[in-house]
Amino acid sequence: MAENQHSRSTGTCPVGHLAESFDPFTDPYLSDPYSFWEKARDEEPVFYSPSLGYWVVSRYEDVRKVFLDSDTFSASISITPLKELCPAAVDELVKAEMVMGPSLVNEDPPTHPARRAHIRDALVSPRRVKAMGPRIRELANEYIDRFVTRGRADLVAEFAWEIPALVAFSLMGVPDEDIERAKSFANRLALFTWGHPSDEEQTQLAAGMGQYWGYAREHVHRRLAEPTDDYISELIKVWRTPGNEELFDENYLVTTMMNFLFAGHETTTNATANGLRALLEHPDQWDALCADPGLAGGAVEEILRYSSSVIAWRREVLSDTTIGGVDIPAGSKVLAVTGAANHDPSVFPEAEAFDIRRGNANKHFAFGFGRHLCLGAPLARLEMTIFLEELTRRLPHMRLVEDQVFEYSPNTSFRGPDHLWVEWDPAANPVEADRSS
Numbered sequence: 001m002a003e004n005q006h007s008r009s010t011g012t013c014p015v016g017h018l019a020e021s022f023d024p025f026t027d028p029y030l031s032d033p034y035s036f037w038e039k040a041r042d043e044e045p046v047f048y049s050p051s052l053g054y055w056v057v058s059r060y061e062d063v064r065k066v067f068l069d070s071d072t073f074s075a076s077i078s079i080t081p082l083k084e085l086c087p088a089a090v091d092e093l094v095k096a097e098m099v100m101g102p103s104l105v106n107e108d109p110p111t112h113p114a115r116r117a118h119i120r121d122a123l124v125s126p127r128r129v130k131a132m133g134p135r136i137r138e139l140a141n142e143y144i145d146r147f148v149t150r151g152r153a154d155l156v157a158e159f160a161w162e163i164p165a166l167v168a169f170s171l172m173g174v175p176d177e178d179i180e181r182a183k184s185f186a187n188r189l190a191l192f193t194w195g196h197p198s199d200e201e202q203t204q205l206a207a208g209m210g211q212y213w214g215y216a217r218e219h220v221h222r223r224l225a226e227p228t229d230d231y232i233s234e235l236i237k238v239w240r241t242p243g244n245e246e247l248f249d250e251n252y253l254v255t256t257m258m259n260f261l262f263a264g265h266e267t268t269t270n271a272t273a274n275g276l277r278a279l280l281e282h283p284d285q286w287d288a289l290c291a292d293p294g295l296a297g298g299a300v301e302e303i304l305r306y307s308s309s310v311i312a313w314r315r316e317v318l319s320d321t322t323i324g325g326v327d328i329p330a331g332s333k334v335l336a337v338t339g340a341a342n343h344d345p346s347v348f349p350e351a352e353a354f355d356i357r358r359g360n361a362n363k364h365f366a367f368g369f370g371r372h373l374c375l376g377a378p379l380a381r382l383e384m385t386i387f388l389e390e391l392t393r394r395l396p397h398m399r400l401v402e403d404q405v406f407e408y409s410p411n412t413s414f415r416g417p418d419h420l421w422v423e424w425d426p427a428a429n430p431v432e433a434d435r436s437s
């Protein structure tokens with residue numbers, strides 16, 4: 001299939017030297033994808049990757065076109081596992097009676113626009129997002145309390161991994177007594193969907209997904225019997241409104257809950273960790289933020305531009321088209337490298353510099369663009385802003401532990417370090433209450 005698509009392309013052979021060397025699953029790419037894209041944008045901005053079976057697009061204008069022209073570029077494959085499931089993984093999903101249907105992010109018209117408006121209102125109405133602020137701040141401080149007198153912490157395991165998961169659970173209405181159970185499902189799933197896991201890894205991940213599917217179904221049943229005011233309950237209320245009977249079905253709600261944990265959790269965890277790493281690697285920027293917390297909003301945008309947690313997204317080509325002068329036939333698959341676009345110097349001058357005062361940082365594609373633009377963006381921005389405000393207030397003197405090696409999950413799209421070790425002198429904690437143990 002991939003070979004076929006490639007041979008049907010026209011014009012000059014798009015498989016150049018960069019295309020052949022493109023391996024998003026190993027180092028040096030994993031630890032530094034941006035050097036690769038700097039060359040690719042100049043030398044082969046649109047190329048076919050034979051190993052991936054995807055056309056890869058890296059310039060800002062081309063990525064923008066892919067997102068905007070949703071008649072040509074379908075979202076249908078955006079969360080399909082990149083590696084076909086092995087029989088043992090399929091068995092796990094069958095055992096769990098898991099039937100993943102579409103869920104917004106991989107839907108096209110006519111269902112997508114009809115559902116999106118309702119899902120937006122249920123999930124991220126300005127009222128709901130605003131109401132989350134105090135809880136997010138409380139959680140941030142509770143977690144900082146746990147390590148502030150210690151002088152050393154892994155800000156992924158002890159902070160950024162935990163809080164977005166709890167925020168997502170709270171939005172979905174997961175009861176307190178189920179939190180620990182739900183947390184065990186929140187495995188790192190990027191490898192499953194955007195990586196090339198071994199059969200054994202894939203089977204293990206599929207088993208975890210099966211368990212979470214069972215829990216999501218249980219939760220949806222609970223809310224069908226007794227709706228409250230959480231996100232799932234709000235969707236149920238919309239569905240039960242006369243005239244909306246065809247809008248959802250039960251499977252859609254379970255799939256939505258399943259995907260939501262992923263959409264709302266690891267994305268925000270990774271963006272926070274990437275941001276803290278970038279800030280602490282640029283002490284002038286970190287110090288400026290500590291001195292003026294009013295810069296937090298701008299810092300969040302620059303973090304999302306400079307080191308986003310989602311660096312590539314997928315589309316399927318519905319009709320013959322051209323991107324950046326390269327003919328792409330119908331049926332092809334496209335990897336729009338948003339991370340590369342976010343470093344395109346034609347839009348972001350001195351794109352490799354990290355500057356929290358950058359005027360146009362918010363033109364990034366971290367949240368995608370167009371019809372499917374991330375619905376959780378206001379919540380993610382709020383979470384990240386509060387994290388920065390509280391960490392700069394209580395730990396302005398923290399520094400990265402020297403000589404640590406940052407490791408990244410081998411996948412095309414989700415990027416964030418597995419650990420982020422920081423240290424500080426607890427005796428110098430600026431908040432007096434943080435100096436006693």
Ligand code: HEM
Pocket residue numbers: 067075078104105106116123263264265267268271308309310313366367368369370371372373374375376377379380
């Ligand atoms: C920094 C954190 C986040 C990043 C980088 C991110 C990124 C993305 C991206 C790239 C897309 C696909 C856009 C497209 O196809 O054009 C997306 C869609 C989506 N995201 Fe996020 N996301 C984040 C946080 C969240 C949160 C916290 C939630 C939930 C509260 C969420 C919910 C969604 C939903 C529901 C969609 C599907 C929208 C649609 O297809 O219409 N995201 N996100």
